[in-house]
Amino acid sequence: MIDQNKLPHSFEITACGTAAQTAKAIKDMTVRGAPAIGAAAGFAMAQAISENPKTSAAARATIESTRPTAVDLFYSTKRVFDAAAQATDGAKTAWSEANAIAGESVAACKAIGETGLDEVFGKRKKMRIMTHCNAGWLACVDWGTALAPIYAAKASGLEPFVYCTETRPRGQGARLTAFELSNEGVDHAIIADGAAAWLMKKGEIDAVIVGADRIAANGDTANKIGTFGHAIAAKEHGLPFFVAAPTSTIDPGLENGESIPIEERDENEVHLVRGVDEAGVVRTVRWTNPASHARNPAFDVTPARLITQIITEKGISTPSRIKELVE
Ligand code: MRU
Numbered sequence: 427m428i429d430q431n432k433l434p435h436s437f438e439i440t441a442c443g444t445a446a447q448t449a450k451a452i453k454d455m456t457v458r459g460a461p462a463i464g465a466a467a468g469f470a471m472a473q474a475i476s477e478n479p480k481t482s483a484a485a486r487a488t489i490e491s492t493r494p495t496a497v498d499l500f501y502s503t504k505r506v507f508d509a510a511a512q513a514t515d516g517a518k519t520a521w522s523e524a525n526a527i528a529g530e531s532v533a534a535c536k537a538i539g540e541t542g543l544d545e546v547f548g549k550r551k552k553m554r555i556m557t558h559c560n561a562g563w564l565a566c567v568d569w570g571t572a573l574a575p576i577y578a579a580k581a582s583g584l585e586p587f588v589y590c591t592e593t594r595p596r597g598q599g600a601r602l603t604a605f606e607l608s609n610e611g612v613d614h615a616i617i618a619d620g621a622a623a624w625l626m627k628k629g630e631i632d633a634v635i636v637g638a639d640r641i642a643a644n645g646d647t648a649n650k651i652g653t654f655g656h657a658i659a660a661k662e663h664g665l666p667f668f669v670a671a672p673t674s675t676i677d678p679g680l681e682n683g684e685s686i687p688i689e690e691r692d693e694n695e696v697h698l699v700r701g702v703d704e705a706g707v708v709r710t711v712r713w714t715n716p717a718s719h720a721r722n723p724a725f726d727v728t729p730a731r732l733i734t735q736i737i738t739e740k741g742i743s744t745p746s747r748i749k750e751l752v753e
Pocket of ligand 1: 458459460461496558559560561562565566570571572598636637638639649650651724
């Protein structure tokens with residue numbers, strides 16, 4: 427997998443040879459983004475079944491304890507575990523199921539791009555779109571979710587301009603979305619998270635599109651911390667607020683967003699920043715007041731009423747009808 431903790435300062439591929447290593451890579455965010463976490467969890471489950479089928483239930487619990495919010499993780503471990511349990515050749519079946527999940531993710535993201543292109547851009551050649559966190563190909567197996575329509579627009583000759591919010595504390599927008607957009611030749615600017623509402627007010631943003639980590643049956647959507655505030659700001663300014671996600675991110679068993687588990691991560695992610703110094707050396711430094719503690723909720727839940735449309739590989743839905751896509 428691409429080591430996302432090292433980006434954008436270096437591009438490194440890291441190999442995870444055991445289920446424990448893959449689980450650790452999910453937990454420490456070497457791999458992150460709901461569909462990429464889902465794909466990695468499927469392979470971790472296949473590794474665990476190959477290593478020892480008798481301990482695979484315990485291994486599943488370990489994999490599922492890495493990150494609580496993105497439902498794709500649980501979708502994948504269940505699919506691989508159940509497929510292997512019903513097969514005579516468990517390990518072989520587990521690997522083919524994990525591969526199938528990864529392949530389906532690529533196809534879903536491509537379809538999200540094609541559908542989202544029409545819905546978000548319509549016939550407009552130039553659009554200024556804001557996105558939060560990173561929901562591009564780094565966060566998926568390929569294409570992305572929120573960024574897929576933007577890549578489709580660019581490929582079809584349109585001229586998207588993307589505002590990427592920094593996404594404190596881990597900087598997925600400043601580090602990862604900006605890295606992707608540079609590589610794809612898409613015009614963009616990084617903005618501080620707090621600048622979003624002001625740019626909307628000034629009429630400099632036409633639409634917002636974000637990914638999702640878990641969508642409840644009523645359309646309430648968990649995504650990276652800060653998404654909720656951007657949705658409120660978009661509503662205030664009459665801007666469309668799109669969520670793009672594969673149907674594997676829908677959790678029809680949860681009636682609403684109240685019961686989506688929200689991960690709280692280590693406070694050091696708020697205190698420490700990693701970057702390149704003037705001599706070109708990558709360093710991690712503490713930039714917050716040494717005597718202060720920090721809180722670090724990693725996700726929030728945007729109520730369905732603030733979401734204009736949800737774009738999936740099976741088509742577009744209003745939040746209130748999202749459950750129908752998985753029935
Ligand atoms: O903590 P992260 O970086 O895994 O959070 C990622 C997000 O919140 C993304 O927006 C979401 O997973 C969708 S990725 C296509």
